[in-house]
Amino acid sequence: MDDALIPEGAKRCAFPIFMIGIIIVGAVLLWGVYAMFLCWFKGLNQTNMNDYYGFALWIWADLAVIAVGGGAFFTGLLKYIFKVDDLKNIINFAVIIGFICYSSALLILAIDIGQPLRGWFIFWHANVHSMLTEVAFCLSCYFAVLTIEFIPNILENRQVNKVPFFHHLAHNMHGVMAVFAATGAFLSFFHQGSLGGVAGVMFGRPFAYREGLLIWPWTFFLFTWSAAAFGPCFTLLVTKITEMITGKKLVGDKTVNLLAKISGWMITTYIIAKIIDTIYWAFVTAPSMGFKLGHFYSNNGFYGYWILITEVILCGVVPGLLLINKSTRENPATRTIAIILGVIGVCLNRWVMVLQIMAVPVLSFDTWALYIPSWQEVATTILPVAYGIILIAVAYRYLPVFPQELELNESADTAAQN
Amino acid sequence: MIENKKVHKFGMVIDLDKCTGCGACMVSCMSENNVPFKEDESNKKDSITWMRVYKLTNGKSFPETEIVYLPRPCQHCGGIGDHGHSPCVSVCPATATDYGYDTGIVSQIYTRCFGCRYCMGACPYHARYFNWWDPKWPEGMEKYLSPNVSPRMRGVVEKCSFCYHRYQLAREQAIVEDREIEEMEYQTACTTACPAGAIVFGDLNNPAHKVHQIVKPDPHPDPMNHKVVGKSRNPKVFRLLERLGTNPKVYYMSEREWVRKAGDNYLKGEWENVKTHHGASSSHG
Numbered sequence: 001m002d003d004a005l006i007p008e009g010a011k012r013c014a015f016p017i018f019m020i021g022i023i024i025v026g027a028v029l030l031w032g033v034y035a036m037f038l039c040w041f042k043g044l045n046q047t048n049m050n051d052y053y054g055f056a057l058w059i060w061a062d063l064a065v066i067a068v069g070g071g072a073f074f075t076g077l078l079k080y081i082f083k084v085d086d087l088k089n090i091i092n093f094a095v096i097i098g099f100i101c102y103s104s105a106l107l108i109l110a111i112d113i114g115q116p117l118r119g120w121f122i123f124w125h126a127n128v129h130s131m132l133t134e135v136a137f138c139l140s141c142y143f144a145v146l147t148i149e150f151i152p153n154i155l156e157n158r159q160v161n162k163v164p165f166f167h168h169l170a171h172n173m174h175g176v177m178a179v180f181a182a183t184g185a186f187l188s189f190f191h192q193g194s195l196g197g198v199a200g201v202m203f204g205r206p207f208a209y210r211e212g213l214l215i216w217p218w219t220f221f222l223f224t225w226s227a228a229a230f231g232p233c234f235t236l237l238v239t240k241i242t243e244m245i246t247g248k249k250l251v252g253d254k255t256v257n258l259l260a261k262i263s264g265w266m267i268t269t270y271i272i273a274k275i276i277d278t279i280y281w282a283f284v285t286a287p288s289m290g291f292k293l294g295h296f297y298s299n300n301g302f303y304g305y306w307i308l309i310t311e312v313i314l315c316g317v318v319p320g321l322l323l324i325n326k327s328t329r330e331n332p333a334t335r336t337i338a339i340i341l342g343v344i345g346v347c348l349n350r351w352v353m354v355l356q357i358m359a360v361p362v363l364s365f366d367t368w369a370l371y372i373p374s375w376q377e378v379a380t381t382i383l384p385v386a387y388g389i390i391l392i393a394v395a396y397r398y399l400p401v402f403p404q405e406l407e408l409n410e411s412a413d414t415a416a417q418n
Numbered sequence: 419m420i421e422n423k424k425v426h427k428f429g430m431v432i433d434l435d436k437c438t439g440c441g442a443c444m445v446s447c448m449s450e451n452n453v454p455f456k457e458d459e460s461n462k463k464d465s466i467t468w469m470r471v472y473k474l475t476n477g478k479s480f481p482e483t484e485i486v487y488l489p490r491p492c493q494h495c496g497g498i499g500d501h502g503h504s505p506c507v508s509v510c511p512a513t514a515t516d517y518g519y520d521t522g523i524v525s526q527i528y529t530r531c532f533g534c535r536y537c538m539g540a541c542p543y544h545a546r547y548f549n550w551w552d553p554k555w556p557e558g559m560e561k562y563l564s565p566n567v568s569p570r571m572r573g574v575v576e577k578c579s580f581c582y583h584r585y586q587l588a589r590e591q592a593i594v595e596d597r598e599i600e601e602m603e604y605q606t607a608c609t610t611a612c613p614a615g616a617i618v619f620g621d622l623n624n625p626a627h628k629v630h631q632i633v634k635p636d637p638h639p640d641p642m643n644h645k646v647v648g649k650s651r652n653p654k655v656f657r658l659l660e661r662l663g664t665n666p667k668v669y670y671m672s673e674r675e676w677v678r679k680a681g682d683n684y685l686k687g688e689w690e691n692v693k694t695h696h697g698a699s700s701s702h703g
Contacts, residue, residue: 044548045551054538114533114574198509202509203498204543204664205540289661290682290683291683363544363658364681365680366544369463
């Protein structure tokens with residue numbers, strides 16, 4: 001019944017099947033929306049956050065989606081500025097994933113603050129010394145850029161594109177997209193960095209505090225670097241999941257391997273920088289404040305050394321090596337393992353930089369604080385995931401997201417018809 | 419560092435050898451500042467205690483066990499180098515918390531705070547509290563609320579203000595009478611309530627004030643750590659987490675070495691150097 005909206009020549013599942021899927025995911029979304037309204041109308045007492053865990057699950061989710069959404073700015077930078085033309089086959093999808101991630105981040109922030117109606121104060125009463133101010137400005141502007149990058153894709157819908165104005169608008173927007181890609185890369189550099197700075201500037205918290213360059217702590221650069229490194233992993237992972245669900249090959253191996261290779265080198269260089277940062281912090285910064293490494297990873301029920309080893313070695317060094325090595329990169333199984341580990345690694349890094357900071361005691365007579373999120377927090381954290389699935393499903397069904405789709409599935413479709 | 423000698427730098431000294439842990443400071447603080455409480459106060463991690471009394475022990479078994487009670491208000495940090503960039507002030511995205519260069523007091527503007535809680539994360543002393551609930555007072559109790567302090571609504575951060583409203587009242591009186599504020603005209607509620615006289619409050623910049631005389635603040639940066647300014651020249655006096663460079667204006671005093679050592683984190687062998695640098699120190703611990 002929606003055939004007229006589906007891109008020409010593309011094969012899609014029957015509308016009722018599509019709607020059943022949307023309804024199932026929509027139910028999860030409504031559960032999250034209910035929890036969101038509880039938080040807005042009853043307040044943050046609906047959460048299990050407390051005065052020790054003022055930054056908790058939501059802020060982790062916020063930082064994590066922004067990190068994995070980094071695939072959009074980095075792929076855009078490579079495609080439009082460095083002219084890596086093969087990435088044209090995945091750029092649309094990278095932008096949609098970025099759009100979902102950033103809109104989710106803004107939604108999470110809107111739920112997370114104690115006075116949502118005063119959210120605009122961050123712009124009106126901006127404190128230029130605060131990393132969070134920089135985050136708010138850059139994140140909002142970059143979301144606007146992502147929207148601009150997404151619009152031409154929407155305008156290419158079969159029916160919308162029949163309107164001459166929209167057709168020309170989409171064409172012209174494509175023509176100037178390099179400007180927005182450059183702007184997006186600039187903005188994303190600063191807000192990813194600022195998110196790293198959020199933790200790094202907390203000089204009262206030796207677990208988070210980092211020395212650095214001028215006003216920026218090391219974490220500023222590490223966050224930008226890690227988002228550029230692991231963001232493409234998430235783009236590849238979501239592409240893989242979409243391919244599995246649709247049962248179609250959507251992006252050619254050449255493009256996938258190229259992005260995986262770039263990601264692999266970014267991860268490898270990042271993890272070297274991260275290891276150097278960790279060593280300097282453990283042996284210079286922390287001891288200068290009276291702490292040894294063991295203080296941050298012992299005497300508690302959760303935050304052991306395992307978390308450091310998992311983040312740096314298992315989810316950093318390993319995916320980096322797997323992706324820079326040609327044979328493992330071009331092997332679908334090891335490549336998938338590498339991108340999954342990469343995504344877990346960057347999410348774990350954000351977890352550590354948000355929650356472990358709060359849990360570590362700083363006063364010599366204080367104790368570790370642990371925390372378990374409430375169902376409302378979990379539901380509102382899953383909410384963006386459900387929203388993302390629905391948006392991807394709708395975009396895939398009605399927009400020409402994957403330029404290679406017809407070409408890659410032509411023989412399979414022909415065989416099916418015969 | 420503020421050069422103008424006329425500016426105030428209000429601070430506090432708490433004698434931990436005098437403190438009995440009675441909690442009068444906590445009660446008077448809550449009463450004076452309309453601090454709300456919960457119906458069920460069993461979970462202390464979301465209770466609001468502008469003044470919180472910690473119980474510390476030397477960790478030794480009987481008969482050598484020693485206990486000390488450590489009252490902890492907001493430390494009103496001056497920040498690295500005492501430049502006013504306190505851990506909480508520099509991070510607040512909406513300038514809802516501010517450093518008073520004329521008083522040394524870290525303020526909180528409740529009507530501007532939108533509850534991002536970054537300041538709470540940045541404060542190593544856990545001196546900042548979030549209003550997880552709207553305050554509710556038992557029927558009739560609202561009549562006891564102080565008219566000089568605004569109650570705070572749900573979703574904003576609050577903390578000890580060194581009873582700033584008392585400063586405002588004293589300042590207005592002094593302005594009308596064209597004179598300086600006297601030491602005893604501006605005293606915090608906890609200071610006046612402490613039955614043991616363990617808390618002393620006044621202007622650290624004023625040599626006539628008792629806090630100045632006890633602390634003897636060093637006007638120069640610590641040669642071992644330039645982030646630290648205003649270190650006490652009294653070997654019995656210390657600040658919490660002093661080496662981080664937060665430069666608190668709340669000083670603690672104790673004859674006992676283990677108590678002074680508990681004020682900060684030290685690696686093996688470091689305390690001996692710090693102790694020596696501080697000057698002569700007793701070893702009651």
